[in-house]
Every structure is written in C-alpha cells, then in structure tokens.
Amino acid sequence: MEKYKHIYDAYGLLDAEQIKMFLESEGIDVIIAQESAGQTLGLTVGHLGTVKIYVPEEQFDMANKLLDDMEDGKFDASNNPEGSIQEDI
DSSP: OOOEEEEEEEESHHHHHHHHHHHHHTTOOOEEEEOHHHHHHTOOSHHHHEEEEEEEGGGHHHHHHHHHHHHTTTTOGGGOGGGSOOOOO
C-alpha cells in the first residue's frame, strides 16, 4: 500500500478538484479530503472549508515542482503566447 503525503491546502472543493485534475493530467495520483460538514455546507474558508490534497510519497517532489510552477504562472497561457489557442482568420 502506498503512503500518501500532504502537499497542498485548497480552499473549497472546487479549488481542490482543479488542483487534483491538474496534477492527474501530469501523471500524479491524488487524494483529496475535507471535513464532511464543510463539504455538506459548501464552505470554502476556515477549518471546515479547507480541503487537504495528498500525493504518493514517491511522486511528492514532482508534484511539488508542478505546483510551484503553477503558482509562478508558468502554465498561464497569457504568459506563454506560443501555448495559447488562437483562431486563424
């Protein structure tokens, strides 16, 4: 059984799902966990609104690098015109 390590705190389930999909698209396994009361009430702030994101220990370094790059804007299409989708007219 793999051991998972906490890597990120998201604020609300929507934020957590976006981070999860981003990491999974890069081949990282992800588990998210939120207090059930926070999920039921749809909270996005405070202890009940925090969603913990976990990745396998052996993928932690790669996931951490991806999250750092994401926070630095390296995946933002406006910072990378070559990677943006443009229509030919």
